[in-house]
Amino acid sequence: MADQTDNLLYEGKAKRVFTTDDAKVLLHTYKDDATAFNAKKRGSWEGKGKTNATMSAALFSYLEANGVPTHFIEQVDDTTIKTKYLTMLPVEIVVRNLATGSIKRMLDFEEGRKFKAPIVELCYKDDSLDDPLVNWYHLRELGVSDEDLEFCEELGLKVNSVLAPFFDERGIILVDFKIEVGKDESGQAMLADEISPDTCRFWDKETNEKLDKDRFRNDMGGVEDAYAEMLRRVTAS
Template identity: 40%
Template sequence: MARGKQIYEGKAKILYEGPEPGTLIQFFKDDATAFNAQKKAVLEGKGVLNNRISEFVMLGLERIGIPTHFIKRINMREQLIRHVEIVPLEVVVRNVAAGSICKRLGLKEGDPLPRSVVEFYYKDDKLGDPMISEDHITAWGWASPQEIDDMMAYALRVNDYLSGLFAAAHIRLIDFKLEFGRQYENDMVRLILADEISPDGCRLWDLDTGEVMDKDRFRKDLGDVVEGYREVARRLGVLRNDDEGTGDKSGPKLVRNNGEAPS
């Protein structure tokens, strides 16, 4: 599938014009960044795994009625997606104390929260993506009150789905980040899930050992970052154990499922 000119490059993905109006091609890079890009590396195969894991999750969310920008996976590193106007917010859902909430509230990492908590952050790397309130969002017009309600409702539904999905794979969902976009159709506009859902934006721990299986392996210099992502893919059924023979330097081999499927 031919892609058009590049229109955006972020820390982990590149967006190109798509083959049809209202579409884009999303390319997953191997680049890894942390601490607002102060720490950088290239991790061979990470983009391939994130592409496939995100496809698997997005298809599952579509099946339960959550609209997403995902249309189809094109190849090992690219997806065809709907063109949306990104809402400049990160929506974080937390189930277990980890990361910045521990420092803010004096919590012990690994302690379950009283209930799932939804937080909003303003997307601005120069400001360090600051945490904001609903009043900030409406005062500056980043989203309407109805859009805030919709994002929170979608976030909690996604949390329910992901918690069950990962628990079945013997993985504990600690927290995760979502982004949303506005899709315009004639005079109508609707809010849909955008970006990606992968170990780049989720904290995932082994259910028994607590072993980290996500981007914190990179943040905390734990090593074997891609292997952590690969294990997530294996457990979800995205990557077959028998595909991982020694001496194959072409990267992860992924299972075609024919449509089945934060700071």
Template identity: 75%
Template structure:
């Protein structure tokens, strides 16, 4: 049963709504069934998407917390909602890649599906208007992001990758790549934010190579609803 009632809506994005609660330090995230791709140029919706993203994120945040990774997660309120700490977000998207896919294949000319010799961490500016460009540390410093924060983002990305690569491998899944975000709490501590779901990760079946993520929607492959349901099943049992 929910313990935090949704108050004023603070933000509505492509796939979720964020509400204030009666505690100013706590936010309520409600995940939607809506989907977008290519910077919202493509739109769609399917039943159960919000449920998958909320429940997967809750389960994985709990797992990461148990293994020493600080996150914004507080509790799962219902099947489509979680509560989190109210953070000041960095304008940074942290992308970690283990296998060449998507934009990386196009950027450096490596065939999709090629395992990388070591994980690659990319730091991108969180800006829909600019298309979330990948920037160097010097660019971010020019925008006022401290070097220590950038280093934390990279180290956090690699730590999360180490834990989740093993976590998903045990469930028969290759963690191809993922995106996370980082925020700072009122005490100054940086921590993992955003979500861990088929919207923000590429998941491939270890045996068949079947894509079990939003690429099925991006590329009009069909079976999107089934892929999300399968990922939820594997994560939550």
């Protein structure tokens, strides 16, 4: 299973990916390790892997039920999900509803500015380059087709349209998020990676309290409680 090192396919900053007896299926085991600023800052806390795996499983299932294709198959245990084997595009899709982080600095926006419409950004997925913000021209040169780029942007907006009201009902503002896309052996593109406080910014709707990895990035404290609270709100019946 997911603890068999011989089956380790890939180890990233926040999870390990394992092969299975089925060449079309992978296991993703989420770690308690945390990184920020492309692993320039490191830490860990108990329960982080459980939060990210369980939230991702719940949200992938919800998205599937609302017409979004994903790589998710099932949750195996507290920290492990089973997924389809995909060939990943070298693209990160960022969708922003409010201004914070890099866009605030880039365009000198005030913190929390609500955008007239969601803003979609495409980044080149390469840790050594700090995942730079790029445009279609750059990504075409890197071999990504216009069809795939269109899918990426439409997927980002679709995920946003499904999840923003989901979180709003739970007292959470979906400030922004990052997703990735892969293709199965038939060439079908779909949502991949994870959806968690590692990859999204969540603010409490009443207090604007941050309930995501920004608490770790910015040494705000209370990160374990924030992740636990997000897991509670997502999984509460």
